Amino acid sequence: MDLPADRTTPVAVPVAQGAAVRRTRRPSGGPPALPRHVRASGVGWLLAAVLLIAAVPVVFSGGLRGVAVAVTVADDAGTRWLGEVVPPGLSRVLAAPASWPVLSTVPPLLLVALVVLRRFRHLVIWLAAITVLQVVAGNLLASRAHRPRPFGVAFGTEWQGWAMPSLQMTLFSAGAVTLLYSLVPAGRWRDRGKWIATAVVALAGLGRIALGVDAPTDVLVGVVLGVTVPLLAFRWFAPDAVFPVGYRRGRTAHLDVGGARGEAIRRALRDQLGLVADEVVPFGLAGSAGSTPLRIRVAGDPPRVLFGKLYAKSHLQADRWFKLGRELLYGQLEDERPFTTVRRLVQQEDYALSLMHRAGVPSPTPYGFVELTPEREYLLVTEFFEGAVELGEVEGAIDDRVLDDGLGIVRRLWDAGLAHRDLKPANLLVRDGRLLLIDVAFAEARPSPWRQAVDLANMMLCLALRSDPGRVYDRALRQFGVEEITEAFAAARGLALPSQLRRMMRSQGRDLHAEFVALLPRAPRPIPVQRWTARRAALLAAALAVLFVAQEIVVWGRLDPLPREGDLYAGAVSCTDAEGLWLLAQSVPSASRVPCVRAQPAGWTLGSQTVTSGRSVLTFDHDRAGPHALVATLTAACDRGSAPEIDPAGTGLRRYQGGDPSDPRVTLRFDVFAGGCLTTRLVSPPVGQALLTGDLSRVIGFVPRADLARLVEQRSDGRLHLDPPDAG
Template identity: 55%
Template sequence: MASLPQAPPVPARAVPVPRPAPPAIARVRSRRRPSGEPPPLPRHLNASGKWWLGMSAAVLVLWVVVVVTGTVTVFDVADTRILQAISEVRSPGLTRVAEVAGVLASAKAIHVLWLANLLLLAVFRRWRHLFVWLGVGLLVANLGATLAMTLQRPRPYEVEVIGDWSGFSMPSLPMTVLAAFLVSTVYALVPPGRWRTRGKWLVCGLLVITAASRLYQAQDHPTGILAGVVLGVAAPLAAFRLLTPNAVYPVRYSRARPAHLDVSGDRGEAIVRALHDQLGVLATGVTPFGLAGSGGSTPLKITVKTDPSATEDEGCIFGKLYAATHVRSDRWYKLGRALLYGRLEDEKPFHSVRRLVQYEDYILRLFSEAGLPVPHPLGIVEITPEREYLLVTEFIAGAKEAGEAEIDDSIIDQGLMIVRRMWDIGMAHRDIKPANLLVRDGTLFLIDSAFAEVRPSPWRQAVDLANMMLVLALRTDAERVYRRARLQFSDEEIAEAFAATRGLTMPSQLRRMLRQQGRDLHGDFLRLLPYRLPPVRIQRWTWRRAGLTLVTLASAAAMAGIAVTLLGSPL
């Protein structure tokens, strides 16, 4: 190894290069939303959902009236007259047709439908839809069985029953479960729009055919079928519309990440309206931007009106749309890391999307006040209270990611100065990767401070230095970056950085780009060091990790037991 000159004394404070002023955005007076006025993007149940829920409530009230007053004979007489009329047209040919038409309500067919949905939702990793699907199935099956046992209405009398049947007949449990499963299938697997509308009509046709078959065979009362269908349709319709709305949890089969929300239609209009009301910014367009480098939010390029003196490039601002889905994903991600690796510093999840946005805005302002080259923060916009918020910042127009830009000694020095400055003010970024380092006109910008930490441990600070050096070496080489690093950091600090950095501590994008290039930059830096420090231990067993592992295994076993119980429940 060629001898390298000893680094001169490190300056007490290395301040990054000056950066341009914030954009000249035209502002108008913001408007406070009065109490009682809905937010820009309210969550509500459509008219059809309200109608089905109203029908369910009416059916439940009618059941209570029947139980209390004992007027079930009125319905028995009406149902018997209808079934007697149907039985008069029976024939061997029609009976065979009815047996085939009613196969969907059989136990085997419903079990196949159950397993098919379970497998498809698991394959497409549509976990929230899967949990809602399971919950609706358990609720409808148990509620229907409980009501049937409470009412204890017998099967039709004075009419020959020529089909299979079991249990009581109010409501019709096979029709209740079939309706719930079919509607759940449409909302969990079929994309909204034309295809979902067609799916609803198909479900309607299948239910009508199955109901006609069961009436022909006198397996159920007409009112029992009607009550079962109302209950079976209303429960999944309300659950999926409220818990998996299309705007937040879209059903799609593209390669888009689940974290990237659709900003067209109602959501796009709500963002434009909220920017005007809450920040006084006149937005004219909202489009996704840089989705490839973002997995925990929806990055947006927002076109806005500017002052007459502003240039065309200054007609945009940047927004990061956060939703409750991102907080839940972050919670599951950190739970998984806790199970796999034990205790990692600052791996506590956020408890609400509002806290997440507030924290990132706070960190961004700290970085900006410390002179770090970060986008100028412009404010927070509420889209739906406690569900969706937009963090608005300056848009770094014309910039390239560090993995694609030309990197010279000036850019290398700026990147290392950023790390040194964060050390000086007692902070760590914790997510230094090519997508979070932008280069424009010879200036390096640091973005995405959602994972930054105040007063981090020396280990976290060391990891920032190693990741910065690895990113800068992607477009240059390890020796060049190491020579520049020794002008601001000592050999001991650099050795500590690479002792603390391993695969786990490198962002996934950085690991992927290293594999694509086929270069062992980490090994190159280690060979340049005059000495090496022992690797810093990352994986640890703690009582918390052991407890989480046991709880997770117990929950998985409980879910498996529930699935087996529902799968084997009689209809």
């Protein structure tokens, strides 16, 4: 491409010829070329989740009354029937995938996989979805439904907390959706995975129902929530069209330009630029990481070929992560900020192309850009350099004219106050013995002197790949001074060199940088790249904090926003709270008495209540004795040691009280009754210990199991029973 010596006059945007059509404006409220939407299945799951979330408090918040009785009777009948049909051994096998050991093992592995695959967006979505589910399912719904475990059945496995919704099925379903949408490519493999996941989730739910720990409604609500939240999150914040999941070698930034997107591109070109595209195909994908390059054949007489760069939100996110990572490793190399929207990114390149033409730099002529999805996808259209070859693929050595073109490009950039900022072989094309510059997306006006110096060094290194450093140096002296060249190689170190340029120099086994330095009159004093600033230190601290919290939550299970140990997230289980007392009774099926909270005297406050199979714990805090001053634990049996018996607390209950030889502040009380024992541990200072010990009987009381069983039968008109028929 033989260019005139002076191209400083503005270049008009070309007007489409031949098959050009009239451009049309999208009316207000009209859909864009590529509308953003959630598929019908996602809407269906959303409606189901909304209906269930609204129905659960309405049906169950009043306890076992009204509609809740009918639902519970039907649920428990189904639970008993399934428990009789499915053998216990098979039930445990079916329910195993939704067990806590599995749910605790898979998240760390998934975390590692997503980090290794660099799917950080999917990782953040997954962590956010799990947190939302634990808050909604484990706290909000559970604390309002107050639903005990199924009545009249023997529990075949461990359980924790309220039954509605099934938290384990919620998290298991969410994990299955996350695996599908973060690790399995869309299409045939994901479709098959959905059927497999559906079968596994359904069988796990049936297994838990057959084991008696969950009722069908508990499983249904848990699965719907577990599927809906991550499904909508992935489809909305990481759609496959923009953030595809794949394992093919090459760049993951490239988007599929077939199907709906291909039609949208053709429609947008026709309506917004007046161009009729006969063909839109990917082109030169290997050399592009920040966009999807396209070859566009435009109808006309004669037909023309244009070049397109498809930008999406994934490219914007990649640019942000790249700049963040670079700042963490090296500090801010210059005054730059990530682009805030895809529109601004495309506007920047379109404007930069105009600046290049105004400066006389041989670069593609801009045709404008089109909008596919507002703020998400745009297509930049430019001149296509037909027959051009990347500098790195040129056969043999290049001549002096190409060397002069390359060095002249940098000189014109300097004179115009511009910097390309990404000079590498893939962005330098050779056609008809002349050098052309492309990919000006990150060009900068009025850059720092350091950035301009880096441009010169990178250009000289690129030219030396297909020439000799001595020749390049001699030609550079015709346009630059020795001091300028020395400064360039003092600045161009480490990350300042594009990765492709570094790879090509390594593949040739040449240290071109050292060869150029040897040609200089004196060795340059390196300009330091590492820059420590308060912002960089704060970012590093924040990144380490995020990694620490993620490790504590996902890997070790600490700092969990909602512990999984059966916390009721409700007020104190009073001696008249039927639902809470039924759940405590279910935790120790053999206990003839169930502890309850009689009152909270002055200074006492409820700390927590955790109810699990085989164990229930009530914790109280005291304003003087401190947190966890009183811990009452209900179990089937206890070791009272040598504690002496004190006055009987009532018929059928024997009370023992003693201390802890290793800690004089501790008072231990054991209330022993048929099939159960309540161990109360009081920690108090010596002063006032007797007074706090006297509060124990005022705080903790008991309700006979028989009374609770009669209450279940009364509420259900004899259709429900607290314990299974064969319970002793």
